[in-house]
Amino acid sequence: MTFDETFKVGIADDDEAVAMVIERLISTYKNPYRAILREYTSNAYDEHVQAGVTRPVEVTLPSALTPTRKVQDFGRGLTREQLKGFGTIGKSTKRDSNLTTGGFGMGSKSALAGSNQFTVISVKDGKRNTVIVQRDENNVPHMNFLKETVSEAPSGTTIIVPISDITKFGDLTNFWLGWEPGTLLVDDEEPKFSVYNPDRFRVVGKDLGWYDLSGAVSGQNVLRIMINQVYYELEYRDLGVSYNQWNVLKHYIIKLDNG
Numbered sequence: 001m002t003f004d005e006t007f008k009v010g011i012a013d014d015d016e017a018v019a020m021v022i023e024r025l026i027s028t029y030k031n032p033y034r035a036i037l038r039e040y041t042s043n044a045y046d047e048h049v050q051a052g053v054t055r056p057v058e059v060t061l062p063s064a065l066t067p068t069r070k071v072q073d074f075g076r077g078l079t080r081e082q083l084k085g086f087g088t089i090g091k092s093t094k095r096d097s098n099l100t101t102g103g104f105g106m107g108s109k110s111a112l113a114g115s116n117q118f119t120v121i122s123v124k125d126g127k128r129n130t131v132i133v134q135r136d137e138n139n140v141p142h143m144n145f146l147k148e149t150v151s152e153a154p155s156g157t158t159i160i161v162p163i164s165d166i167t168k169f170g171d172l173t174n175f176w177l178g179w180e181p182g183t184l185l186v187d188d189e190e191p192k193f194s195v196y197n198p199d200r201f202r203v204v205g206k207d208l209g210w211y212d213l214s215g216a217v218s219g220q221n222v223l224r225i226m227i228n229q230v231y232y233e234l235e236y237r238d239l240g241v242s243y244n245q246w247n248v249l250k251h252y253i254i255k256l257d258n259g
Contacts, residue, residue, distance in 0.1 A: 019139040022112060032113035033168040037175070039107035040071040040159045042230055045183065047075035047157070059186045067164035077124030077155035080148060083131055086120065087143045109133075111161045112141060114168070122157040126150060177253070178229035195226070195253060209255040217250040224253040 029035035037059075044057040053074050060070040078086065086108050111118035117134035128151035132144045169175075176184060176191035184191060195201045201210040209226065218224045222233040223246065231253075236246040 015140040026113035039110040044073035051075040072158040074156040078122040119160040177231045
């Protein structure tokens with residue numbers, strides 16, 4: 001065919017369109033507070049994988065004395081220009097790798113689902129940049145940078161979200177099930193429950209998943225799924241699984257390939 005004109009479809013470059021897209025994105029989270037925790041810990045894990053870092057990601061949950069949730073990685077850090085990409089919808093450096101969990105350029109904005117603002121602090125090559133991501137009166141997010149400073153701190157990025165009530169996260173008992181020992185500290189301690197505990201879980205087949213030796217089953221009408229280190233409980237009917245199939249699979253945590 002011979003066309004008279006070709007026009008590339010995109011997102012309208014105005015505040016109302018940006019605010020609308022952000023609202024649609026964050027409204028998809030069933031529990032925005034758990035999503036915030038999942039997205040930023042996954043991003044930190046991805047950074048350690050890409051940077052070859054062996055020390056654990058550090059998570060600090062809200063308390064009466066510190067009403068914030070903090071996730072810190074010790075990867076390569078971000079320059080000011082790279083941080084600007086942090087605030088761009090759809091921009092990601094992880095789209096072509098199944099070793100990392102992210103890839104859609106959405107999770108870095110997830111804090112706006114639970115708060116009107118959050119803080120990102122990143123150190124790279126001895127330079128520290130701090131940016132406060134905040135919605136204005138029209139609900140449009142802005143990245144507000146403080147002055148760049150010299151820092152002797154190790155490279156890495158910290159995300160701080162003001163959340164005062166830890167109960168908003170729900171039950172976190174199984175939240176960290178997929179993290180290997182040595183990869184995560186939560187309030188300075190390793191998670192107590194892990195699929196890598198041979199007294200609780202048995203590996204099934206060749207990387208197919210884990211059988212729960214405790215005799216526990218998944219909750220009513222859900223399947224337990226693991227993608228990389230991220231644990232989900234999903235309605236079995238939404239996955240096209242029959243009741244009889246679920247009745248067998250409910251004793252397992254099923255590992256799905258990323259991507």
